[in-house]
Amino acid sequence: MSWIATMVVIILYLIFVLFLGSVAGRGRESSVVEYIAASRNLGFIVMYFLMGGAIFSAFAYIGGPGWAYSKGAASFYIMGYCALGLLPWWLWGPRAAKLGIKYQYVTQAQLFADRFQSKALSVIIALVSILAFIQYITLQMKGSAYVFEIASGGRIPFWAGALIAYIVVVLYVFFGGVRGVAWTNVFQGSFMVVMAWVLGIYFAYSLYGGPGEMFRQIAEAKPTHLLVGPGAKMSYAAFASALLVSVLGFAMWPHLFMKAYTAKSEKVLKQTIVMYPTFAIFLIPVLFIGFAGIQQVTPDVLGAPDRILPWMFTHMHFHPILVGLILAAALAAAMSTQDTITHAAGSIFAQDLVEILKKEKHTDREATMWIRISVVGFGLISYLVAIFGGQTLVALLLGAYGSIVQLLPLAAATFFWPRATRAGAICGILTGVIYNYLIVLNVIPKLWDIHAGIQGLVLNIIVLIFVSLATKPMDKKHVFRFTV
Amino acid sequence: MENDLEKRGYGITVFSPDTPPSVKTRKIVFFILFCLIILIQAFYWLFANSATPIILGMPFGMFFIALFIAIEFVLLLILYFLEVDEMNLEE
Numbered sequence: 001m002s003w004i005a006t007m008v009v010i011i012l013y014l015i016f017v018l019f020l021g022s023v024a025g026r027g028r029e030s031s032v033v034e035y036i037a038a039s040r041n042l043g044f045i046v047m048y049f050l051m052g053g054a055i056f057s058a059f060a061y062i063g064g065p066g067w068a069y070s071k072g073a074a075s076f077y078i079m080g081y082c083a084l085g086l087l088p089w090w091l092w093g094p095r096a097a098k099l100g101i102k103y104q105y106v107t108q109a110q111l112f113a114d115r116f117q118s119k120a121l122s123v124i125i126a127l128v129s130i131l132a133f134i135q136y137i138t139l140q141m142k143g144s145a146y147v148f149e150i151a152s153g154g155r156i157p158f159w160a161g162a163l164i165a166y167i168v169v170v171l172y173v174f175f176g177g178v179r180g181v182a183w184t185n186v187f188q189g190s191f192m193v194v195m196a197w198v199l200g201i202y203f204a205y206s207l208y209g210g211p212g213e214m215f216r217q218i219a220e221a222k223p224t225h226l227l228v229g230p231g232a233k234m235s236y237a238a239f240a241s242a243l244l245v246s247v248l249g250f251a252m253w254p255h256l257f258m259k260a261y262t263a264k265s266e267k268v269l270k271q272t273i274v275m276y277p278t279f280a281i282f283l284i285p286v287l288f289i290g291f292a293g294i295q296q297v298t299p300d301v302l303g304a305p306d307r308i309l310p311w312m313f314t315h316m317h318f319h320p321i322l323v324g325l326i327l328a329a330a331l332a333a334a335m336s337t338q339d340t341i342t343h344a345a346g347s348i349f350a351q352d353l354v355e356i357l358k359k360e361k362h363t364d365r366e367a368t369m370w371i372r373i374s375v376v377g378f379g380l381i382s383y384l385v386a387i388f389g390g391q392t393l394v395a396l397l398l399g400a401y402g403s404i405v406q407l408l409p410l411a412a413a414t415f416f417w418p419r420a421t422r423a424g425a426i427c428g429i430l431t432g433v434i435y436n437y438l439i440v441l442n443v444i445p446k447l448w449d450i451h452a453g454i455q456g457l458v459l460n461i462i463v464l465i466f467v468s469l470a471t472k473p474m475d476k477k478h479v480f481r482f483t484v
Numbered sequence: 485m486e487n488d489l490e491k492r493g494y495g496i497t498v499f500s501p502d503t504p505p506s507v508k509t510r511k512i513v514f515f516i517l518f519c520l521i522i523l524i525q526a527f528y529w530l531f532a533n534s535a536t537p538i539i540l541g542m543p544f545g546m547f548f549i550a551l552f553i554a555i556e557f558v559l560l561l562i563l564y565f566l567e568v569d570e571m572n573l574e575e
Contacts, residue, residue, distance in 0.1 A: 073533075073543075073545050073546075076528070076545060076546055076549050079546075079549050079550065079553065080525040080526070080528075080549055080553075083525075083552075083553040083556060083557075084521070084522050084525065084556065087518055087522070087556075090563075204541070210541060211541030211542065212538045212541045215535065215538050215541070215542065215543045216538060218535075219535035219536065219543065223535075226534075226535035226543045226545060226546075227529075227533050227534070227535065227545070228529050228533060228545075229529055229533060236527075236529055239526070239529065240526040240527055240529075241526075243525060243526040244522070244526050247522055247526075267568070270564055270567070271564070273560065274557070274560040274561055274563075274564045277553050277554075277556050277557045277560070278557070280553050281550065281553060281554075284542070284546075284550065287546075416496055416497055416498055417494075417496050417497070418494050418495075418497060419494035419495070473494055476492070476494075479494075480492065480497075483497040484497060484498070484499060484500040484503075
């Protein structure tokens with residue numbers, strides 16, 4: 001009967017998050033700029049958790065310990081990219097924000113499409129973003145479903161767990177907009193960080209007498225586990241290129257990029273970037289959980305590495321209420337990412353695809369309605385992919401991950417290279433995205449284990465430069481609006 | 485204004501024409517430092533691909549990455565305080 005106590009804790013948690021998210025947007029005007037960009041007036045604490053919640057995902061909370069358990073030192077890359085990911089934002093976050101205020105942008109594609117005077121670019125960016133988003137939301141839903149399965153002792157099947165997460169998130173995103181997402185992330189972010197530290201330190205001390213002794217034992221039993229390179233689980237090239245593609249691509253993720261439009265001021269944006277590396281430090285105890293499992297359970301008994309977190313606490317005979325709190329924290333990690341992305345996917349679909357293809361400007365009311373419909377639709381598609389997703393679809397979506405970094409040359413060209421032209425931008429991004437997909441779908445081989453996204457990026461930059469130089473420059477008055 | 489625009493070329497534009505040289509130097513120095521931090525973490529295995537010594541309860545590789553996260557944080561703080569006056573002026 002202990003599972004009932006665990007489930008009660010999780011249900012109470014869900015009710016609170018739903019309440020918080022739904023009331024956050026109450027009493028605010030019903031406009032696109034409020035729904036997508038919180039009327040451009042979010043303060044530092046809310047911005048910090050809004051951005052942090054996006055990275056502290058199911059992958060970090062459940063997958064992070066799994067990586068530490070199965071791949072060892074390769075998991076250090078998660079800390080690296082989390083700390084460095086927002087750095088490039090220092091260069092263009094404030095500029096994007098200023099242009100957003102001046103020209104009323106609320107999405108990333110609106111900025112790039114305006115700079116390059118191309119609606120086709122808006123559609124390409126929307127499609128690339130949406131494909132990547134579906135994979136990301138699906139991953140979070142699977143994480144949530146997994147939590148419900150464990151909490152109920154297998155009584156809540158996978159499809160039902162994913163459905164609960166879908167309904168809760170869609171409800172507060174639907175009613176609360178980005179403000180709902182932001183305030184739930186403040187609560188969820190602080191909750192999961194506290195739980196991560198308590199658990200990571202507890203496991204290391206209770207099982208080994210401390211993290212130092214834990215790592216000493218791991219190094220003795222598995223000498224290559226705490227290394228990368230030959231004989232280890234990740235090659236040198238794979239580690240370096242995975243970290244570089246993540247750092248370069250991280251701030252290009254549309255759901256993060258467009259948050260530049262929500263900040264109250266440049267100061268708030270820069271404060272968020274300054275404090276962001278602290279999230280990487282919060283990840284250290286999360287990795288400890290996985291490392292602590294190495295000497296406790298063999299991979300054959302465990303099944304999948306992602307099971308290490310639940311395996312650890314179910315074998316520690318914790319009180320059911322504590323188990324409920326731990327699982328609620330895992331759920332917080334998944335939902336705080338799922339909500340941000342669901343909100344962004346709906347906004348991008350409505351603003352950058354529907355409005356462009358309909359060739360007429362929506363009124364504020366129509367636009368908000370379209371975004372809300374898209375939020376529900378996207379959640380549903382992601383849910384269906386989570387439940388029925390086939391291998392081809394999964395491969396297609398994986399390719400989208402490496403495609404996001406292909407937006408980087410567009411950002412650099414927008415802010416720093418007035419000579420870049422529409423033809424250069426379109427040819428560059430198409431080359432990068434297609435090349436990346438050809439590698440992911442195994443049509444062409446991957447060079448030296450280097451991330452497909454990085455290979456596509458190099459080609460993308462070359463094509464952007466050559467095609468731009470070969471075509472007529474764009475109007476000076478127009479392009480210098482976007483540079484300093 | 486129109487004339488100024490005519491004179492400007494299409495080359496890479498990182499700074500506005502009226503940026504003081506000291507600000508330019510500062511921004512370039514920090515840009516190089518942050519690029520180095522990114523590269524050091526991506527290629528950490530060149531310097532710290534070892535489990536020992538264990539420092540602050542972490543294997544050497546993990547400690548090395550955590551150390552550079554701390555250095556990055558301190559540099560960002562310094563840069564923020566150097567730029568805060570300019571931001572105040574703009575607001």
